[in-house]
Amino acid sequence: MLAAYVSRFSPASPVDGLSVGDRPAPTGRKNWTIVTVRAASLNHHDLWSLRGVGLRPEQLPVVLGTDAAGMTEDGQEVVVHAVIGADGHGVGPGETRTLLSEKYDGTLAEQVVVPTHNLVPKPPDLTFEEAACVPTAWLTAYRMLFRTAGLKPGQSVLVQGVGGGLASAAITLAAAAGIEVFATSRSGAKRTAALALGASHAVEPGGRLPHRVDAVIESVGAATWSHSVRSVRPGGVIAVAGATSGDPTAAELTRIFFNEITVAGTTMGSRDELADVLAFMVRADIRPRIDRSMHLADAAAAITRLASGEHIGKIVLTP
Template sequence: MFAAYAARISPDDPLSALELGELPEPEVRPGWSVVTVKAATLNHHDLWSLRGVGLPAERLPMILGCDASGVDEHGNEVVIHSVIGQSGHGVGPDEPRSILTERYRGTFAQRVAVPTWNLLPKPKELSFEEAACLPTAWLTAYRMLFTNAGVKPGDTVLVQGAGGGVSTALVVLAKAAGLRVWVTGRDEAKRARAVELGADAAFESGARLPERVDAVMETVGAATWSHSVKSLRPGGTIVISGATSGPSPKAAELNRIFFLELKVVGSTMGSKEELAGLLALCANSGVRPVIDSVRPLAEARSAFEQLERGQVFGKLVLTP
């Protein structure tokens, strides 16, 4: 079957490790289902995999892709929850949690095998392309806001970094929940588009805000960390789910964190139950993922190049 996969590890030139071509069909094992992929989406996790983060060389070649929607062997339209080992379903009870492409082959292929427990019904209101956007970036945003941030309608949330899959999801979901949303970004066009999505205001990266906020949604890391800490009201919360600019800020701002009793909460992906809640929210409210573009899987390399350049607003979708 045709697939996009990591053929080697290249920390400095990740796209040189990407190959497109034929690989064997997925292995069928007890308690697992084979899904015919209808749509899959890119995440920064895929670039990190090509760099060897979370993917040792002995597991190569590894099909990339965490997100997908498709049709199972019984004809059911499904969405894949990509966290494997969280429940013990389909794997050993003591197996550590992993995400597709770390231990098991991912979704950038015509077919993928996952534990049957990891399948959720695709709402009829969502297209395959829309549904495929939800299990990683949008689920991450959903958990950040509704499980970890401790915010309520009327609160003000700052989203660092306009344009990416998680940040656009945060804007849309936060507005749907009745929050005031501020966004920062280096690119003027992306800031303008964030306002079109529903952000109440957009500022240049590092700009002084009109007032301190109740919570900061942080995915950028080192480049924005000090600004995130300084933007919080006393007792406010930073929820961090990524560090695309690096994990080591010049200043940790520890004095400010303890003196103002700020909370720093790590957040990774989300549970199957949270994904079910996100799917229901989208189906019932009219909220839809922001899609940058849709390409055939055969053009995956150009999508990876776009993601690496950072010239993305929303999700990049691939269709086998």
Template sequence: MLAAYAARVSPDTPLDALEVGERPEPEEREHWSTVEVRAASLNHHDLWSLRGVGLRSEQLPMILGTDAAGVAPDGTEVVVHGVVGADGHGVGPREPRTLLSERYPGTLAQLVSVPTANLLPKPPELTYTEAACLPTAYLTAYRMLFSVAALRPGQSVLVQGAGGGVATAAVVLGAAAGLEVTVTSRSGAKRERALSLGAAHAVETGARLPARVDAVVESVGQATWAHSVRSVKPGGTIAVCGATSGDAPPAELTRIFFQEIAVRGVTMGTREDLAALLAFCARTGVRPVIDSEVPLARVRDGLARLEAGAQTGKIVVVP
């Protein structure tokens, strides 16, 4: 089968580690299902894998990808939950939590094998392309906003780095839920795009906000951390899901403990979170923002666009 995989690691030039070619089809195993992938989507996790973060040399080659929607062996249209081992389904009670493309081959292929319990029915209201955007970026944003920060309609949130997958998801989901969303970006075009998606305010990166917010969605890291700490209300929450600009500088611990700011890490979400997100999108008409589509054979083009930060929304890969 055709697949995109990390053939080696390349910390400074991740695309040099990428290969697209034939890989063996998944082997049948008890309590697992092989899904025919109809659409997948790209995430920064794929670039980190190519850099060697989370992958050891003995795990290579490793098929990339954590998101997919497709068809199960019984013909059911499904969405893949990419977190494996969180509750032991099909992988043993002592299996540590991992993501597809870390211990097990990922979704950037014509076929992917996952624990059967990791399959959720695809709502008929969503296309394969739309559904494939949800299990990583949108699930992470959903959990950050509504589970970790526990935001309610009328409250406020700062989303750092408009244009990225999680940031765009947080704008779309937050606006749909009645939150006052403020975004930051160095790009005027990305700020305007965020406003068109429902953000109430869009400011340059690092600019002072009109008022402090109830929570911050932080996926940028070093470039925005100090701004996040200074922008959240006393007793507020900073939800962290990534550090695309590198690890944070000094942690601002004095401000964090004095202002009683909660800092919570988020990696995707539970199967139940994903089911709730799918229902939310189906019932409200909210749809993920899609930047572009590329065929699997040209996945390098999509990853190059992601690495350059040129996208707004999700880049979808169609096998």
């Protein structure tokens, strides 16, 4: 089958570690299901894998990808929950949590095999391309907003670093829930895009906000951390799900403890939360912003665009 996989590690230029070609089709196993992939989406996790983060040389080659929507062998339309081992289904209670493409081959292929419990019915209102955008970025944003930060209608949030799937998902979900959204980006085009997604204000990184916010969605790290700490109200929450620009050199602990700010980390979400966010998207009539949809054979060009940071929303690959 056609697949996009890590053939070697390339820290400086992730795309150089990518190969696109034939890989063995997955085989069935007890309590697992083979899914024919109709669409998959890219995440920064794919770049980290190509750089060698979270993988060992002896694991190569490994198929990339955490997100997919597709068809089971009996004709069910499903969305794949990418977290393996969190609940023991299909692997037993002793297995540590991993994402697809870390221990088991991922979704950037014509087929993927996953624990049957990890399959969520795809709402008929969503296309395969739209549904494939949800399992990492939208699920993480949903948990950050509504569980980690506990936001409610009428409150406010700052989303750092408009452009990628997580930020665009957080803006869209928060606005649909009646939350006031502020957003930051160095790009004027991305600030304009943030307003179109539902943000009430979009400013340059470090820019002054009309008021302090109840929570911050932080996935950038060093480049935005100080602004996040200064922008959240006393007693507010900074929800952290990444550090694409690296770890901050200073944690600014004095400001954090003096203002009683909660810093809470989160990764992904549960299978039930994936079902919840899919249902919420249908009820609220909101859809992922897709930067572009490309054929799986063009995975190198898609990875290059992801690494450039020029995209707005999700990049989707279709086998």
